[in-house]
Amino acid sequence: MSEITHSNETQANETPANETPAAVPAPAGRNRVDTGAGGRPKRRSRMRRWRRPLLLLGPVLVILVGGYFYITGGRYVSTENAYVQADKVMISAQVSGLITDVAVRENQPVKAGDVLFRIDGEPYRIALEEADAQLTNVRDDIVRLKAAYREAVEQKAIAETDIDYTRKQLDRQAMLLKRRNVSQTSFDQAEHDYELAMRHLSVTKQQIQQIEAQLGGDPNLPVEQHPRYREAKANRDRATLDLQRTAVRAPFAGIASNTPQIGQHVIGDGPTSTPVMSLVAQAGVWIEANFKETDLTHVKPGQKVDITVDTYPGHDWKGTVQSISQATGAEFSIIPPQNATGNWVKVVQRIPVRIAVDDAAADLPLRAGMSTSVEIDTGYKRPVPAMVKSALSLFTESSAALAAEVDHPR
Template sequence: MNAVSKIEGDVANIEAEALEKPVVVTAPVQSEPEIQVPRQRKGRLALMVAVPLALIVGGGYVWITGGRYQETENANLRQARVSIASEAAGRIVSVNVSDNAAVKEGQVLFTVDPEPYRIALAQADAALAAARLDVEQLRAAYSQALAQERVTAGDVAYLKTQFERSTELASKGISAKSSLDEARHDLAKAEDEHTAAVQGIASARAALGGDPDIETDKHPAVLSALATRDKAAYALAQSTVRAPADGVVSQASSFKVGQFVGAGTPVFSLVETGDTWIEANFKETQLTHMKPGQEAEITLDTYPDRPLKATVEAIGAGTGAEFSLLPAQNATGNWVKVTQRIPVRLKVDTQGLPVALRTGMSATVSVDTGVSRGLSGLLPHAYAAD
């Protein structure tokens, strides 16, 4: 019994130890199969590398060779606008234009009542004729003064002889002293009359402008009358208002016959179609190589399929902010750098243009500066130093 019990106890201990220790089962190790990349996947990988590389190379080429053409959409077509006014005040008697009508240079636009100006011209003509007549009278007065001087000079010579004779007779006691005094008085009177005649000649010569042989129409009084007459004729001519240039009438819808206009008061506008330019606002960074005389291409939003040729005429004296009503003055530390725009004026070639241009049209401008970025565009500091 004791041996059996001992064996059972050993078996129980072995089973307890087996339960306490985990059993590790080792499986046979198998080698992983080699992964083979399909050819299609390799092609995709090459394409993913080649496309970005091509984009980088192409973009670099475009950047290096670009920058020659500077473009902006901030541009408008401009035409000269003239305010039409009459220099003659009066009531309108005829109107020969309408709103948005095309006119030619010299065409009659409207007429102010000319009768008051015709009357003024007639008065000026009469005054001119009177001035010419006055000059002829002054010339006759000068001749008369000369004749009077000759008469008085003869009287002085005669009375001087008489006075000498009376003096000689009185010294011999032949004539009375009263006769000598009378001769002396007559001589003094004749001399005074001669002096007055000489002054009369000087006065008549001065009235003729200092030149007795002066032409009638060169006399100061006649010149003044001529100027008054020319002024009256000019005022009469200004009663008919003509177009100063080829263009289109604007803002004339309320301009009618019978309306009274004052001298110099604008009544409507004329947009000159013969003076056309583009005002383009380029960024300041686009003006590095831009200068007057360079060629440009204009594309109007109205006629996108009809590009126009233009030439850079002038570059503005300052940015738009500098000429604004209230220029920005930043005196604080809250400053943000903003790229400014500078106006550039371009002369448009409109010869033979089959389309109508109107001021204010939006446009896109591309200026050929003739200078590409090159490698200097990638080296800003070295480029700035050059």
């Protein structure tokens, strides 16, 4: 019995050489590994198939991305030290007086030529009437002088005629006196008449000269061109201008600010005039960006700019570099820096750059003083250094050799 059992076990353990043992199912929960005809896992074959492209393309991709950031690294320059600027003026009166009317409110939009406020014009109206009266008096005086000149000229002609007559009379009396046909008294009277005619002519000539001087040296000059008349007319025009200046108008369209109060006294006498209110322009705003001097190497007028305003996140403006200041901001300070001292520290200076806003939106107004961020596209591309080119060539050759070794392992 024991022999039969041993024989059966021996037969069961023996397996023919030409038979393939049955595959044992994998336990549940484990991944099944597919095998090919040669018995190698398919996953290893797939990984080996992708290894060469990855080894070739991976470093190249890294180099390309790094090269792009290197080349374009100096193309764009940006700063947040940029603010909206606009034309703004302090409105001053050109004449002195009390403010009787304020025609605008605080932050009210105004157009060019709109009345901002008015100054009491009664004193200037009275001055204009006085200037008109003075102009009329001067005109009348000139007319009288012209009439006096004509009369003096006539008197001169009469005096010259009298001289001719009295000279003849004197000569006749002298001849008769020699013949003793007239008395000495008659001769003396004739001589006296001649001297009176000469004096009358002399006085008339002096009167003509005086009148000519009062008429500006030219008696035939029109009244409107006479110096006295022109002076009086200038005074009248000045009085008219002063009266017009009592109404202070906006020099350009903008927003009124710091408006005055009725009853406020203003001084408008030239350099001593006091500012009354402010006016900020709405149109023609620009950006003043203060770039580091090291960032302006390739910045030039005409380059395009991307602008973002802190007040309006999510909205971008386009701009253009208009000009670059000829001096740093420190040069315009009240107390310029003194770099000739012993304790000197190098500080990167900032240079103002004026940027024109190309597409200002009416529904998104830009107000003076707003903070902005700007980025200038200089279009500059850094050249690839020769050392990097050599390294890139070496790296490409090494990658090719490594890929060949992977495909044909030793």
